[in-house]
Amino acid sequence: MKYLFVIGAVLFVLASVGTRLSFPGSGDGPAVLYWVTDPSPARDAHTNGFVDWQVEHGHVDADGQPLAKAVVDPNNGSQDKIVVQGVAGVGSDIIDTRWGRQLRLFEAVGILKDTTEIAKERGFSTADTWAAAEPEITIDGRQFMYPCNVAVRLLWVNSAMFDSLGIPEPQGVWDYGEFEKTGLEFLKRARQANPGEAVFFCDDVPLELMYRSLGVSIFNETLTACDFNDPRYIKTLERRYRWIYELGLMPSPEDKASVAAEGSWGGLSSYLFRDQRLGLLYSGRYMLIQFRQFAREGKSGPMQLAVVEPPHGGFRNTRTTVRGAGIYTGGKHIEDAHRFVEYLASERYNQMIIDDADALPPNPDFVNRESFLRPPDWPNEWGCHEHFTHAMEATAIAGVYSEFVLSTVAERIAQRFVDDFENGLATAEDAARDTARLIDARIARNLEENPSLQPLFDERVALQKKIDQHLEAGKPIPASWIKNPFYKRYYSARGMLIEEPETAQASRNKGDS
C-alpha cells in the first residue's frame, strides 16, 4: 500500500511540475500578459493584433520575435475574483474594467496602476481618447486605465416598423411631450395591426438620463451629499412610472425579467426589434454586432435603421460608458503591459473596433474615415454611425462618482427605493428622501471609518457652501469648484460656469473641429 502511495505522490508531483511548465510563458519566448476580459470571439483578433503591432513597431527581441503576447483569461473576469486575486498578489496583468464605477473600486483596493505620466509619454493619455470619457478613466485627474472601447447609448429607430404603421419616425432632438405623443400613437396603431401581441414603443429611457434632463444628479456639485431629495427627482420617478405602468410606453421589469432568461447577446430587446415588435431600442453602436449577426444567419434582412437621441425634459444629455484596460499594480510585466495599452490607442486596434462595430474606438482620431462612416458591407447602417460620434462630442456625460461612497453602494440604495416606489411601498417623495438620507448616512459612516478622507470632505463642504451662495445669487461658478461632471456640463450649457484654462483634451477637440 505504501508503495502505491509513494507512486501516487510521485505522479502527483510530476503532474504538477508538468502543468506548471505547460503554462504560457514558462519557457523561453515572449513575456505573457494575462488579460481578464469577456470571452468575446473578437478577443483573439485583438491579441493577435498586439503581436503584429509589436513587430510592425520594432518591439521585438534579437530573433525578431515580439517581446510579449497577450492571453485572454475569460474565467476570472468577475468583480469579486478580480478584487480577491488582485489583493492577494496574483491578479492578471491587464484588468478589464467596466465603467468608472469598477475603476473606483479597483483603485480603492489598490490593484490598478497609476499610468498618468507614462500614458502622456506613450500616447494613451486622456488627450488620446474622448473628452467625455475622461471621468470614467481618471480619478482626481490621475489616469488608471485606457478604453478598449467607448460607448454612448442612443435610440435605434426601427424605420421599417414606423413606416409600416404610417408614423413619421422621430428625428434629431425631441422632448418628453413629443415622446409621449408619438409613443401613444405608435402603440395604438401597432396594437391594431398586431392584436394580442406584446408590442413596445421604446425599451428604455434610463432614469439617470431623465433626472439629469431636469438638472439633477445623484450627488451635489462637490460630491459630498446625495441630491435626490429634490422635486425634480420625484417628478422623474413619477414620470417613469407613468411611462411604464400607465401608458405602457416602455416594458416593465417583469417584461425585462425574461431578458435575462433569454441569455442572448443583446437580450430580448434585439429580438423584439428584429421581429417588428419594438419601435425604439436604447443601445450603443455595439448593437450592430447583433443586427449583423441576424442578417448573417438569415433571420432578418439588412435592417432599416436610423438613430435618434433619447427624449429630453429640458437638458439634452446622453451617457457614456467605457470598458477599459487597467494595469495590475502587482503584475510581473509592467513594461509589456504599458505596451499593450499603448497598442489600444493604435490605428491597428482601433480599426478592428470600427470594423467589428464594437461600440466606438477608444481613439477618436480614427472615426472620421469611410470605413467607419460607410462600411461597404452594410449600406443599411450608413447615416447612423456619425450620430454616435456626434453624441460623444455634444451630449455625452460620464457617470458621477463620489470619493466618499462607493458607486455600487449608492446605486444599490437608490435602486432599493426605486423598487419601493414602483411596488407601492413608498411614495415618490418618501423614496427620494430616504435615498438621500441613506446615501448621506453611508458617506458619514465612510468618513468615520476612513478619517483620512475627512480633510478633503471638509474642504469640499466649504466649497459647496460657496457654490450654493453663488447659485442663490445667480452668479456663475468657477469650473474648478465643480467636481461633478454632470453639473459642469449643465451649468456650462446654462451659461453659469466661469470657464477656466482648458484641459489639453478640450483644446485638442476644439482644434479638431
Added chain:
Amino acid sequence: MSTGSIDPLPGEPAAVASTIKPQKARRRRFGDLRAAFFFLTPNLLGVLTFVIFPVIFSLAMAFTNWDLKQHNQFSDESIKFVGFRNFIDLFTEGQFLRFLGNTLFFMMGIPLSVIGSLAAAMLLSADARPKRKLLATVLAGIFGSVGICMMISSGLGQTGLTVLILGLFGLLLGGGMLIGSTLYRTVFYTPCFVAGVATMILWKRLYNPQQGPINSALQPVIDTVAATVNTLPGWVTAALPWLMVAAFVFLLIASLRRLERWSRDGDLGRGAAVLPVLVLHLPVVVACLWDRTAPWAGVWLAAAAVSWAITLTGYARNRRERFAARPTEGFGTSIVFGLLMMTAMFIGLGLFAVLQALPAMADDGLDPPRWLTDYHWAKPALMFMSFWAAVGSNNMLLYIAALSGVSPELYEAADIDGAGRLARFWNVTWPQLAPTTFFILVMSVIGGLQGGFEMARVMTGGGPAGSTTTLSYFIYIEGFETVRLGFASAVAWALFAIILAVTLFNWRFGNQYVND
C-alpha cells in the same frame, strides 16, 4: 489487551524474546501510525489550510475594521482592532435585521417541505399491486387527456410548454405505474442532482409573467374567479371574509385549549407556556394594527376574549385533574406548536384581507402575480421553488430509508388493534420516524439559515427592494461589493451564532420524542 506478541524464534531464550516482543510491537505500531499520518497528511493539510485557518482567521477579522479600500497589500494603513463595533453595527444599521427577517421568512417553508418529503417517500414506498397499477395507469391517462383537452378548449392549446409539461407529467405517472417506483424515485430525486443555477433559470422562465406557463395556466382560473365574484350576490361576498374570522377564532381557541390540555396532563410547565401563548396572540396584535384589518380591531379583540373565556372555563372545570409539571417542561413542543398555529392564523388573516378586497379587485378583472418583480410575490415565488427542490431532495431519501426500517410487527399489532390507515400512520409510522424527522429538521434549519445565496444572485439580484436578500447574500455583498471584510465576517459569525443557538435549542427541546 493484545500487544501483538510474537513467539520466540527456535533456540531463542524466552527472557530475551519477552523483551523483544514489546519493542517490536511498539515499532510496528509506530510504523503504522507513521503510515497513517502520511496517508492523511494531504487531506489534513487541506482541511487546515482551507477550512480551519480561514474560520479562525475570519473570527479575528470580525473584530477589526478591515476594509479592502483602506487595508490591502498596496496600502500602508494598518488594520485596527475595533472590539464589538462591527457586531453593534449589525443592529444599528438596520439591514442585518431586515435580511435576517427575509431569511426567516424563507425558512417558514421548511415544515411544508419536510411534510412534502415525507409524503413523497411514503408514496414511493407504497407497494402497489398489478391491478392497481393498471387502474392507476388508466386513470392517469384519462386525467392527462382530459386535462390537455380542457386546456386546448380554454384557449391554452397554444401554450406548448404547458401542454408539454402536462404531457410529461402524464407520461411519468403512467410510466411509473407500469415500470415501478424506481422511475418515480429517480424523477423525484432529479432536482437534487440537476445543477442549481440551471433549475433556477428554468424557474425564471416558468415565472415569466407574460409567457410563463404558470401565469398562462393561472390566468383562466383567475378570470373564472373574477367572473364568479362579480356574479355573486353582495351579501355572499360580504360574508366570505367572516368565514376567515371564524377560522381565525377557531384556530386560536383550539390552540389555547391544546396548551391547556398539555398543561393539565403535566406535559407543559407554567413557565414554558408563557411564550407560546404570547406567540399565539401576535396575529391578534397585528390584526389590530395592520391597516387592512385594523377597522375590525373590535372583532379581533372579541375573538381573543372569547378564546380566553372558553380556555379559562375549561381550565377551571378541570382544575382538580391536573398533573404537576416542571416549569420548563414541554417548552420545545409548545413553542413549535405555537409558531405553526401562528403561521396558520396569519394565513387566515391574509385571506381575510384578500377576501375583503376581492370584490373591488374583481371589478376590473384580476391579474396573475408578477412573481419575481413584485415586492410581495418575490419571496413566496422563491419559497415555492425551494419547496419543489426540497421535496425530492436527500430528505426524501432519508425518509425512504427510515420507512423501510419500520418493523412490520408494529403494523401487524396496530392492525390487530383495529387501527385504520390514519391511526397506523399517527401511532406507528410517525413515532418511528421521529429520529429521522429530527435530523432532517435540524439540518433543514441550518441549511435554511445559510441558504438563499444562489437564488438571490441568479433569480432576483436580491430585489425587488431587497425583499429576497438573505443573510448569505448580504455577506457576499458586504464582502465583495462593499469590500468591508471585517463587517462581512461579523455578519458571518452572527449567522453562526444564530445557527448554533437554534441547533442547541433543537437539541435541548426538540428531541424529546426521539429519545422516547
